[in-house]
Amino acid sequence: MPYFDQFMQQWKVYLTQQLSLSGLSYLVSGVGDATDIKANSLAYFAWLRTYSIELVGIDEARDNVAWVMLEKQLKAFAEKAEKGTFDLVSKLHLEESQIQIVLNFNYDGEQHIVYVS
Numbered sequence: 001m002p003y004f005d006q007f008m009q010q011w012k013v014y015l016t017q018q019l020s021l022s023g024l025s026y027l028v029s030g031v032g033d034a035t036d037i038k039a040n041s042l043a044y045f046a047w048l049r050t051y052s053i054e055l056v057g058i059d060e061a062r063d064n065v066a067w068v069m070l071e072k073q074l075k076a077f078a079e080k081a082e083k084g085t086f087d088l089v090s091k092l093h094l095e096e097s098q099i100q101i102v103l104n105f106n107y108d109g110e111q112h113i114v115y116v117s
Contacts, residue, residue, distance in 0.1 A: 003085075004078035007103055007116075011074065012037050014105045015044060022047055041067050045112070054109050066113050073116040077103065 012033075016026045019040065024047060026040050045063035049055045055062075081101050088094055106115045 002078065003081040003101070004075055006101075007074045007078055007081075008034070008037055010103050011041075011070070011105065015040055019044055038067060041070070048107065048109070049112060052109055052112075055112055058112060062112050070114045070116070073114075074103075077101075077116060 012026075015037070019026050022044070024043065026036075027043075028036055029039065042063050045066045046060060049058055049060070049063060085096055085099050088099055089096055104117045106117070107113075108115060
């Protein structure tokens, strides 16, 4: 599985947990996982924006910005992971399956974005 897909799955797990803590459910449309992840992410961002005192007056367009920024971060990390994994495999004689990359997600309520590390 490509790293971008793996990282999206990690986001999905985090998102599902956060939705549950917020009293919301992760909805599955049957259209596809990528579509469901985006739709549920936008619903979560809308919930955060709606229920945050710091974000009063910010419109729903900012939810799309939060999604685009998250997606770009995941793509950038996936590219780095692919290069780094190749280096580790070749230099340390590891198998790719031995390398596990776990991301952390942190929501910034002032900026209304998610940072990935």
